[in-house]
Amino acid sequence: MAHTRLMRELQRQGVSRREFLTFCASMATVLGLPEGSAAAIAKAVENEKRPILVWLEFQDCAGNTESFLRASHPTVADLVLDTISLNYHETLMAAAGAQAEGVLDETVKQNKGNYIALVEGSIPGDADSGYCCIGGRSALDIAREVCGNAAATIAVGTCATFGGIPAARPNPTRALSVADAVPGVRNLINMSACPANAENITALIVYYLTLKQWPPLDRYRRPLFAYGKSIHDGCERRAHFDAGQYVESWGDEAHRHGHCLYKMGCKGPATSQNCPNVGWNEHTNWPIGCGHPCIGCAEPNFWDVMTPFYQKLPDVAGVNTDRWLDTVGVGLTGAVAAGVVVHGIGEVMRRGRGRLVVEEKPAAGKGTGEQAGAKK
Amino acid sequence: MSAVPAHAGEHAMLERVYIWELPVRLAHWLLFFSIVTLAVTGFYIGHPFISAPGPASAHFIMGRMRSVHLYASIVFTLAALVRVYWAFAGNRYARWSQLLPVSLERWRSFRQAFLFYTFLSRQSVDYLGHNALAGLTYAGIFAVYFVMMATGFALYTVYAPPGSPMQWFGWLIPLFHGLPIARLIHHIGMWVILVFAVAHVYFPVLYALVERNGVFDSIFSGYKFKEPGSRE
Numbered sequence: 001m002a003h004t005r006l007m008r009e010l011q012r013q014g015v016s017r018r019e020f021l022t023f024c025a026s027m028a029t030v031l032g033l034p035e036g037s038a039a040a041i042a043k044a045v046e047n048e049k050r051p052i053l054v055w056l057e058f059q060d061c062a063g064n065t066e067s068f069l070r071a072s073h074p075t076v077a078d079l080v081l082d083t084i085s086l087n088y089h090e091t092l093m094a095a096a097g098a099q100a101e102g103v104l105d106e107t108v109k110q111n112k113g114n115y116i117a118l119v120e121g122s123i124p125g126d127a128d129s130g131y132c133c134i135g136g137r138s139a140l141d142i143a144r145e146v147c148g149n150a151a152a153t154i155a156v157g158t159c160a161t162f163g164g165i166p167a168a169r170p171n172p173t174r175a176l177s178v179a180d181a182v183p184g185v186r187n188l189i190n191m192s193a194c195p196a197n198a199e200n201i202t203a204l205i206v207y208y209l210t211l212k213q214w215p216p217l218d219r220y221r222r223p224l225f226a227y228g229k230s231i232h233d234g235c236e237r238r239a240h241f242d243a244g245q246y247v248e249s250w251g252d253e254a255h256r257h258g259h260c261l262y263k264m265g266c267k268g269p270a271t272s273q274n275c276p277n278v279g280w281n282e283h284t285n286w287p288i289g290c291g292h293p294c295i296g297c298a299e300p301n302f303w304d305v306m307t308p309f310y311q312k313l314p315d316v317a318g319v320n321t322d323r324w325l326d327t328v329g330v331g332l333t334g335a336v337a338a339g340v341v342v343h344g345i346g347e348v349m350r351r352g353r354g355r356l357v358v359e360e361k362p363a364a365g366k367g368t369g370e371q372a373g374a375k376k
Numbered sequence: 377m378s379a380v381p382a383h384a385g386e387h388a389m390l391e392r393v394y395i396w397e398l399p400v401r402l403a404h405w406l407l408f409f410s411i412v413t414l415a416v417t418g419f420y421i422g423h424p425f426i427s428a429p430g431p432a433s434a435h436f437i438m439g440r441m442r443s444v445h446l447y448a449s450i451v452f453t454l455a456a457l458v459r460v461y462w463a464f465a466g467n468r469y470a471r472w473s474q475l476l477p478v479s480l481e482r483w484r485s486f487r488q489a490f491l492f493y494t495f496l497s498r499q500s501v502d503y504l505g506h507n508a509l510a511g512l513t514y515a516g517i518f519a520v521y522f523v524m525m526a527t528g529f530a531l532y533t534v535y536a537p538p539g540s541p542m543q544w545f546g547w548l549i550p551l552f553h554g555l556p557i558a559r560l561i562h563h564i565g566m567w568v569i570l571v572f573a574v575a576h577v578y579f580p581v582l583y584a585l586v587e588r589n590g591v592f593d594s595i596f597s598g599y600k601f602k603e604p605g606s607r608e
């Protein structure tokens with residue numbers, strides 16, 4: 001099969017067939033497919049017929065594009081993705097202006113219902129707001145047309161998935177996720193995280209190429225292979241969490257020993273993704289691996305609810321609840337206990353002044369249903 | 377309803393009345409023990425104050441706290457559900473209408489109870505079941521229990537594997553805007569319950585003394601003593 005376009009390209013880049021198969025095996029691992037699927041993956045990936053992709057960028061930082069391409073030397077994954085027919089990608093394509101928009105237009109018209117749209121960035125909810133227009137068209141218009149006619153739409157990154165940072169309070173542009181901006185969009189797959197992990201995007205595409213279908217999804221339409229488990233449950237520091245060994249301040253003894261970052265505000269217990277297993281930057285490391293708490297980047301409303309990043313609980317009206325909640329709780333409980341003692345003393349004094357009056361029962365007949373039937 | 381005449385030799389004016397049926401008493405004590413357990417373990421989960429020395433493999437402090445918390449939460453949830461069920465299936469004293477000031481008469485006694493507790497009136501409200509103010513407080517604390525369950529089960533979805541029935545509670549997460557806020561509400565709820573608990577232990581003791589109607593013993597035995605003038 002060394003004559004396929006992909007294999008020729010790989011050979012030109014100095015990637016051996018052995019390395020290619022290793023890649024296919026690693027994809028099988030990320031996807032949680034059984035042993036032996038690597039061959040099926042290799043066959044599917046080598047196939048000459050590839051789906052057409054268009055990549056839309058709206059209110060974003062191009063971080064997902066960056067993650068997708070990776071700054072390092074080209075790898076097999078890059079090549080697989082390169083050989084996909086990526087017809088339109090503003091940041092990457094050589095064409096610009098009307099020429100570029102023409103390509104998008106043509107792709108959508110000629111491949112109606114047959115291409116895959118990838119969306120990066122959130123979409124201003126108001127088409128007339130003037131925020132985020134491309135070639136004079138609002139992001140909302142473009143998204144509805146392009147995603148509305150796609151066979152499937154992949155929302156890449158937390159902004160496209162949940163609105164992300166542009167949608168954080170006070171959300172000046174009324175930013176929406178793809179799901180909200182294009183209601184009823186067909187086959188939407190959400191790849192949240194800031195940015196989405198290139199490993200997972202590649203695995204998603206490989207899954208589709210191999211099985212000709214989309215993977216099982218969680219409640220936020222995220223593939224279970226990447227979002228089926230919490231950071232906390234996969235974390236290498238979990239033994240320290242369970243033992244009760246926590247970092248109390250940056251650089252302390254526990255931090256140097258790699259203890260759990262729970263008390264430093266780690267949002268691993270609220271976040272689902274496969275970072276502990278897949279890692280970042282070609283498995284180099286991942287945030288908790290280098291001593292920084294997870295900031296919960298893959299979850300809805302991430303910027304609003306996961307901040308402050310270095311506190312366990314969110315602030316209320318600027319008050320640090322991590323520090324004050326238990327103090328206030330102990331104080332209130334104590335105050336009520338004290339109040340009860342005072343009340344008790346008052347009660348004893350009142351009893352000292354004679355038997356208390358027990359209210360007489362109102363005359364029968366006047367009573368409501370509740371009293372009717374009372375046994376005398 | 378199920379009034380039992382006092383045994384010969386007892387105070388002639390008092391009737392011994394069966395108020396709290398077994399499910400009510402059972403639910404009450406299961407709630408009591410589970411809440412004590414949940415509060416102790418929950419406090420540790422929220423604020424791990426013990427630090428384990430040495431290798432991680434030698435300890436399981438948080439792990440144990442969490443598992444005990446989760447088992448206790450099952451007891452808590454079942455007990456609360458039994459009590460709510462009994463508010464519809466039980467005797468008149470256990471009914472939901474005892475908890476809410478649904479009648480004009482109960483509204484009036486609500487005011488009276490408030491005045492009595494605040495020393496503004498010497499006239500107590502003697503009810504065989506709950507008086508209106510106490511009833512509303514219990515309705516409120518049950519609302520807090522359900523908030524604890526909603527936030528607790530929402531937090532638990534993170535640990536439930538895909539396909540687990542516990543994932544069903546995921547629909548609750550958007551109600552709180554996100555899990556850290558559910559955690560915060562869960563934590564605040566603990567203090568609300570503890571503040572309630574202090575007052576809740578005090579008032580029955582007080583009225584057992586003031587009214588000598590057995591309200592404090594009633595949650596063990598089920599029986600209270602009915603004075604001629606007391607309301608159902």
Ligand code: HEM
Pocket residue numbers: 269313410411414415417418419421422423442445446449450452453524525527528529531532559560562563565566569
């Ligand atoms: C009276 C009832 C309860 C009390 C007082 C209580 C208390 C607490 C507290 C204080 C925390 C720590 C919150 C923080 O991180 O700041 C907690 C955590 C938690 N509670 Fe409860 N709780 C109660 C009932 C429940 C119930 C019914 C469930 C149902 C499953 C539940 C499940 C959880 C879970 C899953 C956690 C998080 C544990 C973790 O992330 O490791 N709790 N609870």
Ligand code: SF4
Pocket residue numbers: 231232233235236237238239241259260261262266267268269288293294
């Ligand atoms: S570092 Fe974070 S994710 Fe890891 S065990 Fe601790 S709390 Fe969980």
Ligand code: SF4
Pocket residue numbers: 193194231271272273275286287288293294295296297298
């Ligand atoms: S560890 Fe947490 S914050 Fe970091 S990339 Fe993974 S999900 Fe996002």
